Amino acid sequence: MNWLLPDGSPFVGNAAAKALLSSRLDAGSFPHAILIEGPVGSGRRSLARLLAAAALCSEDQRPCGMCSACRKAFGGIHPDITELGGNGEARSFHIDVIRTLQEDAYILPNEASRRVFLLWDVENLTEQAQNALLKILEEPPAHVLFILTCEQRSLLLDTVLSRVFTVSLSGVSTEEALAVLQSRLPEKSPNELSRAVVLWGGIIGQALRGMEDGSYQEIVDILPTITAGITAPTELSLLLATAPLEKRKEAVPAVLSGLQLIFRDALLAKSGSTVFLGTCPAGSRALAQALTRPRLLALLSVIEDLQQARLRNMNHTLFITLLCARLRRAAGR
Numbered sequence: 001m002n003w004l005l006p007d008g009s010p011f012v013g014n015a016a017a018k019a020l021l022s023s024r025l026d027a028g029s030f031p032h033a034i035l036i037e038g039p040v041g042s043g044r045r046s047l048a049r050l051l052a053a054a055a056l057c058s059e060d061q062r063p064c065g066m067c068s069a070c071r072k073a074f075g076g077i078h079p080d081i082t083e084l085g086g087n088g089e090a091r092s093f094h095i096d097v098i099r100t101l102q103e104d105a106y107i108l109p110n111e112a113s114r115r116v117f118l119l120w121d122v123e124n125l126t127e128q129a130q131n132a133l134l135k136i137l138e139e140p141p142a143h144v145l146f147i148l149t150c151e152q153r154s155l156l157l158d159t160v161l162s163r164v165f166t167v168s169l170s171g172v173s174t175e176e177a178l179a180v181l182q183s184r185l186p187e188k189s190p191n192e193l194s195r196a197v198v199l200w201g202g203i204i205g206q207a208l209r210g211m212e213d214g215s216y217q218e219i220v221d222i223l224p225t226i227t228a229g230i231t232a233p234t235e236l237s238l239l240l241a242t243a244p245l246e247k248r249k250e251a252v253p254a255v256l257s258g259l260q261l262i263f264r265d266a267l268l269a270k271s272g273s274t275v276f277l278g279t280c281p282a283g284s285r286a287l288a289q290a291l292t293r294p295r296l297l298a299l300l301s302v303i304e305d306l307q308q309a310r311l312r313n314m315n316h317t318l319f320i321t322l323l324c325a326r327l328r329r330a331a332g333r
């Protein structure tokens, strides 16, 4: 399997997922249905499109990127590749789309040896639609490859999961992500880009969006006020500092990573370190002075708990309230 994207750059990181898929493709035993699980911005659609091209390419090193099948696949005009779903709304992927798919899947390919159906964000399939999809996955026509994407496999029915070959994508190493960001945003300083990579946990798509839509700066600006609010005399400062997050649910993961770095810096500062990896050295120093080591460790474990709570799809307003209460309590305030 060839891991070059249509623009010639490599699909970086995620070695385990790539090795799994390569071994199946090279052995000629590509599954009938592949589920790509991972956070938004982790490259799920890029990978799905690469796999679709690989499935239709006739060369040895697939996808070669040069043959007619590859060029059509990369150009989004291959008649044997169909994309469905993906408007982002919960429960927006309806059963009528799956019913049409049921009929289309039996039509023979136009020019390739297979037909590929790319189903984006299948967690948005209604339960009824998932059950209809299950029927096709149980007895798929031999010429069909289904590639599904979702954020977390736990949002799908077990019966559907049992019929798909799942690979998981995650953030990539700082060096790998930084190289991609530098090539895409050469005008930004390497310092800013590496901070963005760390804040978004190596998830390239999110870091790119954060730099482009201004949310990187918003987060860098909000972190010092949240940090100061943790040890402020009353809880009000922290409530005010976190108020902007009420309407910015998508910024929360990066805010949590940012706080984690600030707390780690505070711990290191307590041992005399003057190197700061976070975005708020002054806040880290102030925390190191105000709090004991066990308190700083408690703050770090609050962040870990909150990261878990967020993955369980907790109500957002409740989450912000919990964030404030837990941070204050850990700091003994």
Ligand SMILES: [Zn+2]
Pocket: 057, 058, 059, 062, 063, 064, 065, 066, 067, 068, 069, 070, 071
């Ligand atoms: Zn090709």
